[in-house]
Amino acid sequence: MTSIHIIDDDEALCELLGEYLRDNGFNVITSHDGTSGLDTTLREQPDLVLLDVMLPGQNGFDVLRALRKESHVPVLMLTARGDEIDRVLGLELGADDYVGKPFSHRELVARIQAILRRLQPQPNNRVGALTMRPESFEAHYHEQRLDLTAAEFRVLNVLFERVGELVDKDVISREAFGRRLQQFDRHVDIHISHIRKKMTAIAPAPCIKTVRGSGYQLLAESP
Template sequence: MMNESVKLLLVDDDIELCELLIEYLGTEGFDVCAVNDGESGVKAALSGKYKLVLLDVTLPKLNGFDVLKKIRQESDIPVLMLTARGDDVDRVIGLEFGADDYLPKPYNHRELVARIKAILRRGRPVQAEGAAKFLQMDDLSLNLSNREATIDGAPLELTATEFQVLKSLIEKAGELISRDDLTQVALNRRLTPYDRAIDMHVSNVRKKIGTRQDGQPRIKTVRGAGYFYIRP
């Protein structure tokens, strides 16, 4: 149970499901507002009123992917995609567009709450005493107090999940981190069969940070094992 009511936005055209989730998530300490089409979802998500968006893929006016793209153009608010069970393509596309995680329908309500809480934990800044805490690697700098990242002094636009993935890799630079362990430490959950979330997040981070100035990669993939940040 959350200490204070946390405002969530639910974007889904299934009105009965929305009513059910509003009631259930309310018992878990969440204040849920539901909208039933994509255009309304974009407007509400960018209003600054909510801590997280629960976003269905199939929506009228704008589908979930278009909604996510428009949100990511202006905001890094956490987004949990709700996808059809077994539709791996939807999951991959959602993660490529910047979703923090996905959950296939029909889902267990306890699992939904666990995913929401895990995503919200990723976005919490470190409570540092005195000066801000930083991680520095190459020309990358991570401010752990406000979760801002820069590369060669320029702001680096990362979602809370991408920040956590990069932080986890840098903290163990030069060491191989298995997919299982990286999922646990960066996504706050266990790796499940056919789960590609961590792979897509690493891919997104790799694209955003690019290569070193000499053209050498920063992150190495060890096929079938995991990832590590290459020390300079």
């Protein structure tokens, strides 16, 4: 059974949301502060984490920052403020998606299921210096492992499946995250930037090309 770890200090919300998730076939773990939430995640290794931004002690960003040093578990951020800076910071730290409070339970489950579907095993593939292994969520570049977050892997995989094509950023957002790109939303750009930095640490010319105002293109061979 797929396990979901809710880290939120609102115990009433955790109880209601946990009941709804269990009714939809998930196993649910709950924590109510950042420190215990981080420890429980690393110990229990759930399939996905629902992480509130506003937590006592370590806030959600602190937890995510520490978690990404140890784990690639998908993280869906919950934020009451909904500020763009919170969304951008969460994505920069390695969050896979975010939902603003208050949220629809049905929408949240749909977001969870979309993330989990993208984790399903697929055949191994290689193009040029890049190898994608979806069954283990791994990517190798010039025979060296790319230390990607789950979100970064999905973005790269969208380009990989369309190697040589110019892919619009909205297409990347819909296929990698299950939602349309909003005005001034830079989450695709942020993930691409992180992927490029990790590629550049291995080889000086990453194989992702930017077409300004249009999107991105994965080249079959590095330039």
